[in-house]
Amino acid sequence: MSTGKSMTTTSYAILGYLAIKPWTTYELVQQVNLSLRRVWPRAQSKLYEEPKKLVALGYARAVEEPIGKRRRRRRYAITPRGRRALAAWLSEPGGGPQLEFEQLLKIHFADSGSKETVLSALAAIRDWVREENQENLAMGRLYLAGQAAFPQRAALNQLGGRFLTDFYAMVTDWAEWASGIVKDWPDDPRQAVLDQAAQEESVRIAERIAAGST
Amino acid sequence: MSTGKSMTTTSYAILGYLAIKPWTTYELVQQVNLSLRRVWPRAQSKLYEEPKKLVALGYARAVEEPIGKRRRRRRYAITPRGRRALAAWLSEPGGGPQLEFEQLLKIHFADSGSKETVLSALAAIRDWVREENQENLAMGRLYLAGQAAFPQRAALNQLGGRFLTDFYAMVTDWAEWASGIVKDWPDDPRQAVLDQAAQEESVRIAERIAAGST
DNA sequence: TTCTTCATGTAATTAGTTACATGATTGA
DNA sequence: TCAATCATGTAACTAATTACATGAAGAA
Numbered sequence: 001m002s003t004g005k006s007m008t009t010t011s012y013a014i015l016g017y018l019a020i021k022p023w024t025t026y027e028l029v030q031q032v033n034l035s036l037r038r039v040w041p042r043a044q045s046k047l048y049e050e051p052k053k054l055v056a057l058g059y060a061r062a063v064e065e066p067i068g069k070r071r072r073r074r075r076y077a078i079t080p081r082g083r084r085a086l087a088a089w090l091s092e093p094g095g096g097p098q099l100e101f102e103q104l105l106k107i108h109f110a111d112s113g114s115k116e117t118v119l120s121a122l123a124a125i126r127d128w129v130r131e132e133n134q135e136n137l138a139m140g141r142l143y144l145a146g147q148a149a150f151p152q153r154a155a156l157n158q159l160g161g162r163f164l165t166d167f168y169a170m171v172t173d174w175a176e177w178a179s180g181i182v183k184d185w186p187d188d189p190r191q192a193v194l195d196q197a198a199q200e201e202s203v204r205i206a207e208r209i210a211a212g213s214t
Numbered sequence: 215m216s217t218g219k220s221m222t223t224t225s226y227a228i229l230g231y232l233a234i235k236p237w238t239t240y241e242l243v244q245q246v247n248l249s250l251r252r253v254w255p256r257a258q259s260k261l262y263e264e265p266k267k268l269v270a271l272g273y274a275r276a277v278e279e280p281i282g283k284r285r286r287r288r289r290y291a292i293t294p295r296g297r298r299a300l301a302a303w304l305s306e307p308g309g310g311p312q313l314e315f316e317q318l319l320k321i322h323f324a325d326s327g328s329k330e331t332v333l334s335a336l337a338a339i340r341d342w343v344r345e346e347n348q349e350n351l352a353m354g355r356l357y358l359a360g361q362a363a364f365p366q367r368a369a370l371n372q373l374g375g376r377f378l379t380d381f382y383a384m385v386t387d388w389a390e391w392a393s394g395i396v397k398d399w400p401d402d403p404r405q406a407v408l409d410q411a412a413q414e415e416s417v418r419i420a421e422r423i424a425a426g427s428t
Numbered sequence: 429t430t431c432t433t434c435a436t437g438t439a440a441t442t443a444g445t446t447a448c449a450t451g452a453t454t455g456a
Numbered sequence: 457t458c459a460a461t462c463a464t465g466t467a468a469c470t471a472a473t474t475a476c477a478t479g480a481a482g483a484a
Contacts, residue, residue: 008471016323026435039315039322043473048437068480073436083326090327094316094335096342101253101377102223102308108253108374109230111367112297113304118373120309128310130426137420144413153325155399155406157390159332160322162416163315168423170312170384178373185369192369192389198295199358202376206351209382212344222443240463258447262465282452286462 005056010042013090014050015078018060019086020150022077025051027109035139038132038164051076059085105126107178118189125175126210133168136161203206219270226257226303228264229292233300233421234364236291238387239265249353249371252378253344265290274300317342321392324403332396332403339389347382 017023023031025048032047051074054060061080062074078086103121110118119193122193140161143147148157186190221229227250231237237245239262246261246387265288273296274286292300318337324332354375356362362371384418 004353009319013319013323016319016326020325024310025437029435031443036319036322038280039313039318040472041312045438045474046472049472070422071350071436071479072382080266084305086323086326090320090323090331093338095313095314096278096317096339096346097312097313098255099253099311099381100255100309101311103310104253105223105227105230105250106304106308108250108370109227109233109300109304110370112230112233112300117304124307125310126426129423132310132422133420137417137424140413140417140420143408144410144417147414149483150452152404154408156322156324156403158408158413158416159395160318162391162412163318163388165309165416165420166384166388167313167381167417168378172426173424174377174380189370190366193223194368194372196358199354199372202357202372202379203351203354205383206347206354206379209343209379209386210351212340212386224443238463239465243463256443259446259466260444262442281463285451285464 005053005058007053007085007089008041009095010046011050011053012086013040014047014056015059015086015089016084018051018054018076018078020153022063022066022075024073025073026073028076034135035160038136045061045116054082057085058082081150113189115182115185115187115189115192119179122175122179122182126172129172129175130169133165136164136168141163216268219267221267221271221299221303223309224254225264225267227254228261228302229273229296229300229303231264232268232290232292233297234367236277236288236289238279238289240287242290247375248349253374262319262323268296271299272296275315303392320403327403329396329399329401329403329406336396338385341380343386347379350378350382352359354379371404 017031017036028051029044029144032042037212042195044061054076055062057081060076060078062076064072064074067073103125104112107121108116110121132178133181139148143154143161145156146154148154150157181195182192184195228242231242231250232246242265243258244259246256265274265276267324269276269289271382272293274292277364278286281287302326315410317339319333320327320333322333353362357375358373360368362368364371395409395412396406
């Protein structure tokens, strides 16, 4: 039953929020759903556990606020030790972007499926992006209007926000490109042949990346 | 000690490979490192477990090949039931692209760090992409030359390959853009202000996605 | 006053990772 | 014949998820 007393990336993410201001766990859940979720998705129950660990490690302290008759809520605040730990973590190297993309898996194995499988997966991907992009767009407009929460963090958020926007744009553009390719396939994906011109283009793009355009 | 008898996405991914040809676990590990890893990263030990589950469910059968004096190796082949299960899974809707991006987290919380934190994270991201792109480029060239394994899967692999290429291109381009923005920041990230013109551009991109360019 | 939604958590389970162990093969 | 690397796994552990439970507040 080891409570797991060592800091994970998720722990530091929570600590990062506490460095902005004190939060109740519920507020943290809301906030994470608003932004962090996109680049570090974790279940709600985890967000209830982590702050306890931070307290045990001396990185945060909790203030109990009684609420109603028989419920209490805990508001967590970062400690000086917590700030030092966070700063140390920030200066260590972090991991690169990792993807998990089930729909692409299904496309990858479509030789056991049908052309329809592929086309409908591509359509679903575009719908998914459209959906996710909604919130992102709304948030972007808030910042543009200077109406967003934490205006002092606007410049910082701008970087991450643009990453998501670029990501969504890339995914839709790719899905559209792929749909165009697949449309010309025969019904059986196993009979489909490589599009030579498209492959040359792909290699050129990869070469540009390798060259490291200045 | 429940062996976990239900199929996960990872199980289906392995099953997808078995549908191409029979594999030993070691070969599977190699193959996964070559391609699947990018869109569905899993530890090696998992790849040794999953095939056993497939056998228990009747989706695969194992042939033991003795090797040396006291070692055996198991080669797994898909069964007709396995093919049906795979086809059924392929026709179900799948999940959209999920990201986990620790370096971006560190950028996100850089108000507890320094401008240097951000710039070096961005540099690390570019290095990461350069690295990952190497293999991708090599693979793309193989297909172009018609030299890749599983030529009958070339058209299919082209779709996934291009996704990765586009992703890497997007990440480097973003990192470069972000570096340009951050360079003009004051030393303390908390003093940095939103780049209004850049934000307008971000919103325009998001609006294009929302409109669903034809 | 009752229903619904907001809010606050805990328990049980599992998917996945890290670490370890060792046989087989190859080449110096 | 020894060292290095390739190959084949198992065991222990933990991070994370799913499911459950219920109090408080607001609306009808």
